[in-house]
Amino acid sequence: MKAIKLQGFGGTDQLKLEEINKPTIKPDEILVSVKASAINRADIEKRKGNYPSTDFDPILGLEIAGTVEEAGSEAYGWEKGDRVFGLIPSGGYAEYAVLNSKLAMPIPEHLSFDEAAAVPEVFLTAYQTLHWLGELKEGETVLIHAGASGVGTAAIQLAKQAGATVAVTAGSQEKLDFCKSLGADITINYKEEEFADRLADTGADVILDFIGASYWDQNIKTLKTDGRLILIGFLGGTDLDNASIMPLLAKRLHVKGTLLSTRSMDYKARLTADLIDNVLPLLESQDVKPIVDKVFPLTEIAAAHDYMESNKNTGKIVLHVAD
Incomplete structure (x- = not known):
C-alpha cells in the first residue's frame, strides 16, 4: 500500500510517499480501506518532534474515513464494505489503517468520505x-x-x-x-x-x-x-x-x-459511545455539520501541512487518499 512515512523530525521534506506492507489487525480491530484522512495540529507538532509524547509515529494521521476491508473476530457488528470513520492513534496518511472497533462509528448516509474525515478528532x-x-x-x-x-x-x-x-x-x-x-x-x-x-x-x-x-x-x-x-x-x-x-x-x-491522543482506550471508547448517542443524531439530522476548508490529495501532504501552519484554514484540512 502507499503511505506517507515520516523519515525523522523536522520540516515537510521529512514526509515521503512510500510503498509499505498493509497493517495486520487484532481480533477487536478493523482494517479500513482509507478514503480520506485529515490534518491536525498534533500532526504538525509530531512531525517537528514537539508533541508531548515519547513515541515516534512514522505514519501520521489521527482520523480516518473509509470502508471496512476486514473485521476481526471480536469486531462485532462490522462487515466488509461498511462505511466507517473514527479516531486512531496514528496511521491515517495511508491507503489502509487499523481502527479499534470500540472507536468505530457508522458514517451518516449524506456525508462523503472527505466530509466524514473532518468529524472524529474535532x-x-x-x-x-x-x-x-x-x-x-x-x-x-x-x-x-x-x-x-x-x-x-x-x-x-x-x-x-x-x-x-x-x-x-x-x-x-x-x-x-x-x-x-x-x-x-x-x-x-x-x-x-x-x-x-x-x-x-x-x-x-x-x-x-x-x-x-x-x-x-x-x-x-x-x-x-x-x-x-x-x-x-x-x-x-x-x-x-x-x-x-x-x-x-x-x-x-x-x-x-x-490531550485526547494520550488517553486510554477505555476513555476513548466511552467518549466515542457518548458521541454516537449525542452527536451522531445531530450529524444525521444535519443540525450540526463538519466544516471542510480544503481537500489535498495524498501526494500533496507537504502543501497540506504548510497550509495548516499558515493558519489560513476555516474548518478542517482534509487529505483525500483514494476514490
Whole structure:
C-alpha cells in the first residue's frame, strides 16, 4: 500500500510517499480501506518532534474515513464494505489503517468520505472539552479561542445545541463572520482588541484555549467565579512569567489540560459511545455539520501541512487518499 512515512523530525521534506506492507489487525480491530484522512495540529507538532509524547509515529494521521476491508473476530457488528470513520492513534496518511472497533462509528448516509474525515478528532475533542471537562450548562457563556479552527467550528455548533452563549476569537473578519454563521453570539478579533476587555461585563463560565501561555492572564481575568479553563493547545507558548495563583483561589477556578491522543482506550471508547448517542443524531439530522476548508490529495501532504501552519484554514484540512 502507499503511505506517507515520516523519515525523522523536522520540516515537510521529512514526509515521503512510500510503498509499505498493509497493517495486520487484532481480533477487536478493523482494517479500513482509507478514503480520506485529515490534518491536525498534533500532526504538525509530531512531525517537528514537539508533541508531548515519547513515541515516534512514522505514519501520521489521527482520523480516518473509509470502508471496512476486514473485521476481526471480536469486531462485532462490522462487515466488509461498511462505511466507517473514527479516531486512531496514528496511521491515517495511508491507503489502509487499523481502527479499534470500540472507536468505530457508522458514517451518516449524506456525508462523503472527505466530509466524514473532518468529524472524529474535532467533534470528539469539542464534545469532551465542552461537556466532560468544561461541564457546560444551558444558559452559560463559553469562550472558544481559534473559533474558525476545526475544533472551534465543531465546538460552536455543539455549544449552541447545549443552549450556551458563544463567544469566539479569530484573526480576521472573514473568519469571525463564518463563526457567526455557525451560531457564535459574540465575535472578537484578537488582533484589534483584548478579549478580556470585550467580555468584561459578561465574563465566561468556560474557556476552550488552544493558545496557552500568552492568553493566560486574559483567560483568568475573563473567567467568572467557579469558571473552567480547558487547555487544549500551546500555540502561544507553554511558560508563564510571574503568574499569580491568587485569582484561582479567589474565584475558585478550575484549570484542566487535555490531550485526547494520550488517553486510554477505555476513555476513548466511552467518549466515542457518548458521541454516537449525542452527536451522531445531530450529524444525521444535519443540525450540526463538519466544516471542510480544503481537500489535498495524498501526494500533496507537504502543501497540506504548510497550509495548516499558515493558519489560513476555516474548518478542517482534509487529505483525500483514494476514490
